[in-house]
Each structure stands twice: as structure tokens, then as C-alpha cells.
Amino acid sequence: MITVLLVIHLLIAIAMVTLILLQRSEGGALGIGGGGGGGGFMTGRQAGNVLTKSTGILAAAFFTTSLVLAIIASHDRGDTTTILDDPSIPGATAPATPTEGSEPAAAPNAEPAPPAEPSAPVSQ
Template sequence: MSTVILLIHVMIAVALVGVVLLQRSEGGALGIGGGGGGGGFMTGRSAGNALTKTTAILAACFFVTSLALSILASQQRAPSTILPAGEGGLAPLQIPSAPAPAAPTAPPVPAAPQAPQSE
């Protein structure tokens, strides 16, 4: 299903690019259909209306297929978790406990200084 919608989406995108490039530009003769004198098969006003309506319809279709693809992608994704699964769903995370630290030992007591031995 998503493959079919993706193919339709790509075809709409290519058609939308083509229709936008055919439109007459406002700033000069930058578009394919906007340059020269009147030798086209469509005259000014009818070409503008037809291309504008076609662009609007293709843009709406592009928007709808984009939403459909995003909804399908979110439904097909499996939920993921980092928590281990228990019998009844998710179990609380078990953190291994570290052994309790040993009681500090007293530092060794230095031996009492011995008196010098006389000879």
C-alpha cells in the first residue's frame, strides 16, 4: 500500500515541478512558457488560469499523499523500549546493587619509640 502511494507521490511531484516551470514568471522571461510573443497554443489569460488551477490541484494532491505516507509510516513502526519486558508488560528497571562498602579500618598505630640503648 505504501509503495503505491509513494509512486503516486513521486509522479505528482514531477508533474508539479513541470507545471511550475511552465508558468509565466512575473519578473521577465525566466519560465519556459513565458518568453516570446504570442505564438503559443494558449493565450495569456487562459494559460494562466489553467496552469494556476493545475498547480493548486497538484499541490493539494501532494499534500494529501505526504500526510498519507507519514501516517502509514507511523503505524508500521514497532514501538521500541529500552526497558526489559516483564510478564504483564513493562517491568521496572532492575539496577544491580553494589556491595556495601566495608567499614573503614583504623590506621596502624606506630610503635612507641624505643629508648636508645646504652653500652
């Protein structure tokens, strides 16, 4: 099933690229369909509407097949553990809570201690 869906996905992608290249460019004459003057492959307002609607339909189909492929791939994997569940990875467990009588660690955003007095003799 994944293979069939993947082939459909690729065909949709190729068709979408082709339709996008056939559309008339607004100004840069980048499209195959003719950004310049004169008659082109697909001319007229109605042809533009057909290409635009077809591109939208193919985009929705591409989006749908992408989601379905992702969902199928996540179900086929079967492994639901994360790296946080693996005890062999250091630091993957929750940090230990301080016990009574131990000094609390300094907060990371605490102000630094004032600088110590210089140890070199100062001229007077």
C-alpha cells in the same frame, strides 16, 4: 500499498514541477512557458488560469499524499518507545530529588560570589 502511494506521490511531484515551469514568469523570463514577448507554448489569460488551478490541485494532492505516507510509516514502525523510556541511556531518567539534610545546589542563575582579596602584597 506504500509502494503504490509512493509512485503516485512521485508522479504528482513531477507533474507539479512541470506545471510550475510552464507558467508565465512575472518578469525574469525564468519559466519555460515564455517570460518574454511573442507567442509561447501556453498564452492567454485562460491558459494561465488553467495552469494556476492545476498547480493548486496538484499541490493539495502532494500535501495529502505526504501526510498519508507519514501516517502509514509511523504505524508500520510499531515501536512506540522514545529515547527517554530507555533506561540504558545515561541521563534519560528524571533527576533525583534532594533528600532532607542535604545542601541545596546553587541555582544556575544565582549571582556569583564576590572576588576574594588578592593574596599578593600591596605596596603602600
